[in-house]
Amino acid sequence: MAMAGVDRIERTRLGVARWCEQAASPGELLEGVAQRLRPALAQDAGAWLVTDPDTVLFTDGYVEGFAEETCHPWFHHELQVPDVASFAELARSREPVAVLSRVADGDVTSSARWREVLQPSGFGREVRVVFRDGATTWGVASVHRSTEASDFSREDALLLASLSSVVARGLRRLVVRQQLVSTDLDGPGLLLVGPDRIARPVTPTGERWLAALGMPNGSLRHPWLLTLGELTTSGPGSRRRVRVRAEDGRWVTLHAERMDDQESLFAVIVEPSRPSDIAGLVALAYGLSAREQELVQALARGESTDAMADRLCISVHTVRHHLKSIFDKTGVGSRSELLARLFNDHYAGQFGSRVVTHH
Secondary structure (H helix, E strand, O other), rough: OOHHHHHHHHHHHHHHHHHOOOOHHHHHHHHHHHHOOOOOOOOOOOEEEEEEOOOEEEEEEEOOOOOHHHHHHHOOOOHHHHOOOOOOHHHHHHOOOHHHHHOEEEEEEHHHHHHHHHHHHOOOEEEEEEEEOOOOOEEEEEEEEEEOOOOOOHHHHHHHHHHHHHHHHHHHEEEEEEEOOOOOOOOOEEEEEEEOOOOOEEEEHHHHHHHOOOOOOOOOOOOOHHHHHHHHHOOOOOEEEEEEEEEOOOOOEEEEOOOOOOOOEEEEEEEEOOOOHHHHHHHHHHHOHHHHHHHHHHHHOOOOOOHHHHHHHOOOHHHHHHHHHHHHHHHOOHHHHHHHHHHOOOEEEOOOOOOOOOO
């Protein structure tokens, strides 16, 4: 690779890394990454999406360059239609980046999304990346150029690959840095979503939840809304759920269920996430290992050190070693501080009403 190409990658990577340390929310982070990447990577459209690290489902993000009528089919193909280099597949692959023309062996017409979504919209070129920290995917991006533009090069792919762990760490940081602000939203709210994929409140609490989620008038483009719309198409009565971060800092679980057999109407119940819903996610964000996450769950159940050692068939010394590692990673000095850090700082309700405001 030419020295100029190496310099371009390094300059862009450093600029993105600085931004990822400053951004205040996942959507803002990804929008800033897209803006900082544009001078080094020509693009006409892109979908920059936050994902749930357990499911790789889309929960937030930033979309640019796509017409409104392109968003729905794009999400449909990504979540429902088998194809080359899906994000779920890319999250498991050795390399975090895929240029469509290369993974399709030069025949992009073999890709269903190219034939049915991208090419009809004028976007004949695609490169996609997963933002991965270790084996955990925290976000993804699909970047496009027009059919008449040059294809994405090997250097373009290397640039995106260099950003994979940088952006992932930024998204992971926000899971543990963004804390709760005071709010009176505790109960569930009900929304109704029609074929236009716009969420409309059915109850007053549902209306307040929409505002808390940053979409007071509903939204055609919001990733969690489009994701739920696709997940509920398997038949009448089918239900799915995603967890997202509200603007007030709390974790929210969205339960969706189809209302008819025309794939056109579904209801969404919005409620604060239970501690069990987010414990694993927050533990991942702190970089805890699988064993350390298991011990955190045991601590939440009130198990003693001896009980944990007996149940896991390990020594008390090993348990204490793991606990010390957990305390170091989360920046606490005791079990009570740990539980407050993992649960109370991210959840309002069962563990009391103590909240922390931004400084």
